[in-house]
Amino acid sequence: xxxxxxxxxxxxxxxxxxxxxxxxxxxxxxxxxxxxxxxxxxxxxxxxxxxxxxxxxxxxxxxxxxxxxxxxxxxxxxxxxxxxxxxxxxxxxxxxxxxxxxxxxxxxxxxxxxxxxxxxxxxxxxxxxxxxxxxxxxxxxxxxxxxxxxxxxxxxxxxxxxxxxxxxxxxxxxxxxxxxxxxxxxxxxxxxxxxxxxxxxxxxxxxxxxxxxxxxxxxxxxxxxxxxxxxxxxxxxxxxxxxxxxxxxxxxxxxxxxxxxxxxxxxxxxxxxxxxxxxxxxxxxxxxxxxxxxxxxxxxxxxxxxxxxxxxxxxxxxxxxxxxxxxxxxxxxxxxxxxxxxxxxxxxxxxxxxxxxxxxxxxxxxxxxxxxxxxxxxxxxxxxxxxxxxxxxxxxxxxxxxxxxxxxxxxxxxxxxxxxxxxxxxxxxxxxxxxxxxxxxxxxxxxxxxxxxxxxxxxxxxxx
Numbered sequence: 001x002x003x004x005x006x007x008x009x010x011x012x013x014x015x016x017x018x019x020x021x022x023x024x025x026x027x028x029x030x031x032x033x034x035x036x037x038x039x040x041x042x043x044x045x046x047x048x049x050x051x052x053x054x055x056x057x058x059x060x061x062x063x064x065x066x067x068x069x070x071x072x073x074x075x076x077x078x079x080x081x082x083x084x085x086x087x088x089x090x091x092x093x094x095x096x097x098x099x100x101x102x103x104x105x106x107x108x109x110x111x112x113x114x115x116x117x118x119x120x121x122x123x124x125x126x127x128x129x130x131x132x133x134x135x136x137x138x139x140x141x142x143x144x145x146x147x148x149x150x151x152x153x154x155x156x157x158x159x160x161x162x163x164x165x166x167x168x169x170x171x172x173x174x175x176x177x178x179x180x181x182x183x184x185x186x187x188x189x190x191x192x193x194x195x196x197x198x199x200x201x202x203x204x205x206x207x208x209x210x211x212x213x214x215x216x217x218x219x220x221x222x223x224x225x226x227x228x229x230x231x232x233x234x235x236x237x238x239x240x241x242x243x244x245x246x247x248x249x250x251x252x253x254x255x256x257x258x259x260x261x262x263x264x265x266x267x268x269x270x271x272x273x274x275x276x277x278x279x280x281x282x283x284x285x286x287x288x289x290x291x292x293x294x295x296x297x298x299x300x301x302x303x304x305x306x307x308x309x310x311x312x313x314x315x316x317x318x319x320x321x322x323x324x325x326x327x328x329x330x331x332x333x334x335x336x337x338x339x340x341x342x343x344x345x346x347x348x349x350x351x352x353x354x355x356x357x358x359x360x361x362x363x364x365x366x367x368x369x370x371x372x373x374x375x376x377x378x379x380x381x382x383x384x385x386x387x388x389x390x391x392x393x394x395x396x397x398x399x400x401x402x403x404x405x406x407x408x409x410x411x412x413x414x415x416x417x418x419x420x421x422x423x424x425x426x427x428x429x430x431x432x433x434x435x436x437x438x439x440x441x442x443x444x445x446x447x448x449x450x451x452x453x454x455x456x457x458x459x460x461x462x463x464x
Contacts (some may be wrong), residue, residue, distance in 0.1 A: 002190055004036045004224035005233040006199075006217060009450025011295040012058035012146050013043040013084075015153065016091045021298035023159065036195040036227065037424075038220040039150060042084050046213070048077055049138045053213055060091040064134050065112055072112050078106050081145055093157035095148055102145050107387045108169060112137050134285065136200075136208050140167040143198040143216065150196045167217065168202030177203030181219070181226050190227070195224060213302045214276035221279035225286045231300075232283055233291045240274050240292040241455035242305040242408050247447050252454060253277055256317050257299065259403055260309045263317065264290075266436045268399050269357055269373075272320045273307065283353045310402040323396035323446035326355065327427060328380060332388035344386060352379040358398060358429040358438050358463070367427050369397055369440055395426065396446035398439045400457050406434035410457065414439065417456035423449050 011018055019223075023037075040046075047053060050061045061078065086096045114131050142166050154161035164184050169177070173201040175183065180201055188369040197218025201207050207215045216236075224232040238245065245253035259285045274292055276389065283290055284307060291300035301452055335341045345366065349355070354376055358369040369457060370376045372394065384390050400414050411430075418425060429441035441449050 002036075002222075003035050003229065003231045003233050004038065004220060004229040004464060005235060006038045006220040007040065007235045007295075008237070009043045009046070009237050010237045012039055012041070012150075014163060014295070015150065018235070018293060019091055019153065019157065019377075021295055023154065024388050030055065033192060033194055034190050036164075036190065036197060036229075037150070037253075038197045038199055038216065038223055039143065039146050040199045040216045042146050045081070045084075045142040045145070046139065048080065048143055050135065050213075059138075061135055061138055064138070067117065070113065073376070074106050074110060077141075077356040085149065090151060092153045094152055094156065098149055100139075100151060101148050102451045105141055105144055105169065109137050109141060123420045125150055129312075132206055132209050136206055138200065138201070139208055139215070140169065140198070140200040143167070143200040144169070144172060145194050147198045147263060154194060159194060160192060161196055162188065163197050163264060166195035166198045166201040174204055175202075176205060177201050177219075178206055178222060178226070179203075181222050185227055207391060211276070214278060215275040217279035218444040221275075221282050223281050224288050228286075229288055230293055232288050233293055233294050234275060235238075235295045237295055237390075239294045239300070240318075240336055241295070242317065242458040243450055247450045248454045254293075254458060256303045257301075258304050258306070258309050258311070259317050262307055262324060262433070262435055263401050264305050264405060266399065267318065270320055270397060270399055271322050271324075309403060311462055314404050314407040315402055315403060316400045316409070316410065316453075317402045319398065319453045319458060320452055321396060321398035321446065321450065323443045324372050325369050325395050325397055326376055327367060327369050327393055327395040327440055328383075329365055329367040330383070330387045330389070331365045331391065334362055334388070335366075348382055348386065349379060352376075352382065354379050358427065358440065360427050360429050369395065369427070372402070394443045396441050396443045396449070398441060398446065398449040398453060400437045400453050403434060403435065405437070411437060413456050414453055417452040418449060420447075421448050421452045423452065 006016055009047055051057060051059045059071045060070055065072050081102050082099055085093060088094055113134055117132055119125055120127060120130055148163055151161040151163040166180055166184055168180060199219050201219045203368050211218045239255040241253040243256050261280060261415055264274045264276060264280055266273050275290060285309060290305040291302050294300055294394055330345060352375055354370055356368040356370050360367045380392055423441055423445045425439050425441060429438040
């Protein structure tokens with residue numbers, strides 16, 4: 001059985017646990033191999049290189065854009081990476097060799113970035129393309145650092161490992177992402193070596209241009225499809241559970257066990273990505289199952305995501321959502337019976353590159369829920385001059401999901417659970433597919449709603 005396994009940044013920063021819980025984990029030499037690991041940069045490193053994923057705090061990339069001593073910032077980064085390296089000395093990392101590797105990569109990056117600035121100064125090229133190239137160069141440093149270190153540690157622990165460098169730092173080959181991955185894995189006997197690949201892949205189309213910060217999971221997905229993996233495994237620092245343990249508590253957060261790709265899409269739509277949706281699709285189409293595992297509970301089977309799974313008994317599998325959304329309603333007395341009234345709303349949303357999470361309509365009103373981001377506020381300002389009446393309010397959306405919930409009782413139980421907590425349902429959505437009940441509520445009651453729905457729908461059995 002050949003598996004391709006993704007290790008995230010938080011887990012990579014605790015590589016001693018990864019070594020014991022994921023790579024060794026009581027394995028013998030006979031079953032040590034036939035595994036490919038695709039690794040993220042260590043925790044915080046990509047934030048330092050680009051910008052903080054959640055807060056937007058600028059990193060080295062912003063310094064390059066504004067020519068603000070980015071070379072000094074790269075030197076500071078080098079010292080931070082050396083500190084990270086020191087934390088792995090006790091598990092086998094050769095510090096001088098590791099320092100030499102990342103120093104060379106950073107010096108190369110400086111040369112590339114400096115050359116870009118000279119080209120920009122000439123005025124002969126379009127800036128945005130070079131800025132995107134600079135972003136790619138910086139992003140690749142984090143994954144190259146963690147992947148090289150991992151191979152060094154494994155080899156020093158007498159585990160035969162091979163560094164699969166997909167960054168393309170030392171070549172001028174004009175390969176697409178798929179072509180580079182295909183070439184990198186040719187001729188390798190997976191039964192005799194553990195391959196550790198960089199989560200960043202260089203390609204002519206630009207992996208960050210296409211996928212931005214989801215690029216490591218896209219690499220993981222493409223590698224799994226390329227080698228015809230039997231299973232694609234994602235190691236996280238938590239289980240895919242019935243609800244966020246930080247809200248409901250660990251004792252009430254139940255590992256899901258099994259679900260399907262439809263539910264994975266629902267989760268991604270509200271920001272809880274079991275896997276990046278653009279990474280999930282190739283696996284889904286190729287019939288490769290995904291397993292989500294907890295790095296720190298290695299003997300737990302985790303959650304298996306497959307194409308055809310449907311729960312044998314009716315049940316809610318996951319309660320999830322977000323309190324970082326805006327609900328807006330367009331009201332117009334002349335809307336009744338007018339064909340295509342919402343077309344101008346959708347055209348305005350497309351112009352601002354905004355998609356909706358939920359849409360609900362009645363005779364003369366259309367309500368939509370969108371992410372609370374700066375672009376959404378620009379959209380709403382634009383809409384004010386185009387519609388009869390616009391109502392906007394901060395909101396939260398809480399979703400109850402399951403592969404088999406098309407049965408009487410679930411909606412009643414969910415609505416009653418919220419009612420019992422005195423939480424008003426501002427808006428509601430459910431499609432004919434009946435895999436996701438979406439409740440829009442006031443933002444300040446989000447945590448209460450997650451807890452109420454988890455207690456009522458995931459912890460109590462509902463007769464089907």
